[in-house]
Amino acid sequence: MRKLDLEAYMSRQLASRVSDVRIEVEQKFRVQDIERIRKLLRRLGARLTKSGYEHNELFDMDGRLKEKEYKLRLRRHGPKRAWLTLKGPRQQGRSKQRMEVETPVDYESAKHILELLDYRVCDTYAKQREEYSLDSCAVSLDYLEGCGWFVEIEGKTEAQIRAAARRLGLKDQNREHRSYRRLFKAQAVA
Numbered sequence: 001m002r003k004l005d006l007e008a009y010m011s012r013q014l015a016s017r018v019s020d021v022r023i024e025v026e027q028k029f030r031v032q033d034i035e036r037i038r039k040l041l042r043r044l045g046a047r048l049t050k051s052g053y054e055h056n057e058l059f060d061m062d063g064r065l066k067e068k069e070y071k072l073r074l075r076r077h078g079p080k081r082a083w084l085t086l087k088g089p090r091q092q093g094r095s096k097q098r099m100e101v102e103t104p105v106d107y108e109s110a111k112h113i114l115e116l117l118d119y120r121v122c123d124t125y126a127k128q129r130e131e132y133s134l135d136s137c138a139v140s141l142d143y144l145e146g147c148g149w150f151v152e153i154e155g156k157t158e159a160q161i162r163a164a165a166r167r168l169g170l171k172d173q174n175r176e177h178r179s180y181r182r183l184f185k186a187q188a189v190a
Contacts, residue, residue, distance in 0.1 A: 025156065082107035138153070
C-alpha cells in the first residue's frame with residue numbers, strides 16, 4: 001500500500017471511529033490571582049475533573065496542515081493518558097471556534113503511526129492544568145512556564161462561556177486571543 005493510500009485509509013478509519021466530532025467554542029483569560037479563581041470555583045460547586053502536567057506535540061507534513069489552517073496534536077496528560085486531536089480552521093465569532101475531532105490513543109503507538117506516515121513534530125508546548133466542570137462548561141486553570149496563569153472556558157455556546165466568565169469575575173479586557181503555542185513563541189522572543 002502506498003503512503004498516500006495508507007494516509008487516506010487511516011483518515012477514514014479515524015473519522016468512522018472517533019470519539020467526539022464537534023465545534024470547539026472557548027475563550028481564554030489571563031489572570032493574576034489564580035487562588036481567587038480556585039476559591040470561587042469551589043464556592044460555586046465546580047467539580048475538579050482532572051489535574052496534572054500536559055505535554056503537547058503538534059505534527060505536520062511539509063507544512064500541508066498549516067497551509068490549510070489545520071492543527072494535528074498529540075497530547076499526553078500524565079504518564080498514561082493521551083489524545084489525538086485534529087482541529088480545523090478558526091471560524092468567525094467572539095470566542096475561538098473551530099472543528100475539533102478527538103480520540104483517546106496509546107501515546108507511543110499513535111506517535112509511531114504519525115511518524116510512519118511522514119508527520120513530524122513541528123512544535124511542542126507544556127502546561128500545568130486543573131480542569132473543573134461548572135454549569136455545562138469546562139473551566140481550566142492553566143499555568144505556562146514564563147507566561148503565567150490563564151483561565152480557559154470551553155462550552156457549547158458563546159453565551160455559556162460569557163455566563164461562566166461573569167460568575168468567575170473575568171473581564172473582557174483580560175481575554176487572551178493567542179493560542180498557548182503563540183504565547184510561548186512570543187515569550188521566547190521577548
